[in-house]
Amino acid sequence: MTSVLYDAPGPKAKRRNIIFSVVFVALLALLAWWVWQVLDDKGQLEWALWKPFTEGAAWTTYLLPGLGNTLKAAALAMVIALPLGAIFGIARLSDHRWVRGPAGAVVEFFRAIPVLLLMLFANEFYARSTDISSEVRPLYAVVTGLVLYNASVLAEVVRAGILALPKGQTEAAQAIGLRKGQTMTTILLPQAVTVMLPAIVSQLVVIVKDTALGGALLNYSELVSARGTLAANYANVIPSFIVVAIIFIIVNFILTSFASWLEARLRRSKRSTGAVLGAEKVEDLNAAEIGGSYGTGAEGKP
Numbered sequence: 315m316t317s318v319l320y321d322a323p324g325p326k327a328k329r330r331n332i333i334f335s336v337v338f339v340a341l342l343a344l345l346a347w348w349v350w351q352v353l354d355d356k357g358q359l360e361w362a363l364w365k366p367f368t369e370g371a372a373w374t375t376y377l378l379p380g381l382g383n384t385l386k387a388a389a390l391a392m393v394i395a396l397p398l399g400a401i402f403g404i405a406r407l408s409d410h411r412w413v414r415g416p417a418g419a420v421v422e423f424f425r426a427i428p429v430l431l432l433m434l435f436a437n438e439f440y441a442r443s444t445d446i447s448s449e450v451r452p453l454y455a456v457v458t459g460l461v462l463y464n465a466s467v468l469a470e471v472v473r474a475g476i477l478a479l480p481k482g483q484t485e486a487a488q489a490i491g492l493r494k495g496q497t498m499t500t501i502l503l504p505q506a507v508t509v510m511l512p513a514i515v516s517q518l519v520v521i522v523k524d525t526a527l528g529g530a531l532l533n534y535s536e537l538v539s540a541r542g543t544l545a546a547n548y549a550n551v552i553p554s555f556i557v558v559a560i561i562f563i564i565v566n567f568i569l570t571s572f573a574s575w576l577e578a579r580l581r582r583s584k585r586s587t588g589a590v591l592g593a594e595k596v597e598d599l600n601a602a603e604i605g606g607s608y609g610t611g612a613e614g615k616p
Contacts, residue, residue, distance in 0.1 A: 353552065363550035367557055372544055380529075380540025381561060387453060387536065388522045391460035395521070396514075398461065399468025404498060406473050417469075425466040430527050433459030437532055456528030456536075460521055467517055475510035476502050508580045515573035519566045537561065
């Protein structure tokens with residue numbers, strides 16, 4: 315089967331694809347075997363290094379509290395950055411220059427600064443200008459840096475998602491007398507959510523991973539920072555890195571899986587044709603039409 319965008323492979327192409335697949339799998343298996351051998355030669359596969367992960371102390375003392383702090387910072391940043399990004403994204407589409415200009419300047423400014431620099435600046439600002447205690451200051455700094463950077467990125471995602479919609483949607487809304495605010499909230503945004511969802515989810519995954527920057531330089535006790543303490547106590551640096559990487563993969567997989575389910579649900583709901591009328595409703599409508607509810611009297615006269 316062929317289409318405008320894709321030509322079905324012929325016999326030669328199928329054979330070539332099979333050969334490439336076999337070669338790739340073989341190289342991947344060879345790489346995995348090499349990594350296994352290197353770890354084994356260096357003594358990193360000894361049971362004594364992996365045994366702490368089968369005991370509750372390593373999880374309840376280090377990994378689970380660190381994971382909780384990671385999710386806390388990421389959740390706070392998501393909750394604040396999503397609506398803030400939507401506001402700035404919509405503001406960049408405003409017809410008023412005094413709204414569009416400052417919003418664009420803010421978005422471009424914070425989008426151009428590395429998130430780590432924003433975290434460091436926020437930490438110094440809170441240390442020198444506020445009374446926030448040193449215990450919670452790293453959390454405030456991490457969340458502030460994540461919000462400032464990711465809200466500016468999400469603003470561009472929202473703006474691009476709205477602009478990706480056909481212009482006929484806006485023109486149809488204007489034709490029936492809707493104001494621009496009503497058009498945005500009732501027509502454009504609900505449709506743009508499905509378009510924006512993959513990009514939004516990828517940015518949420520970035521937020522979860524970027525919390526590790528706070529642990530590296532601000533002493534925020536998130537998952538990677540907790541891994542360092544665990545490795546110092548059990549002398550299992552490589553195994554602890556592997557376990558923490560697996561935890562991040564699981565968390566991000568759950569997030570992307572939920573987003574995929576939500577996107578599919580939204581697409582199914584948009585394909586729906588509306589409520590199904592029962593037999594009684596249909597009879598009532600027919601009786602109303604015969605009885606003159608469409609501009610005629612009881613006897614069918616105007």
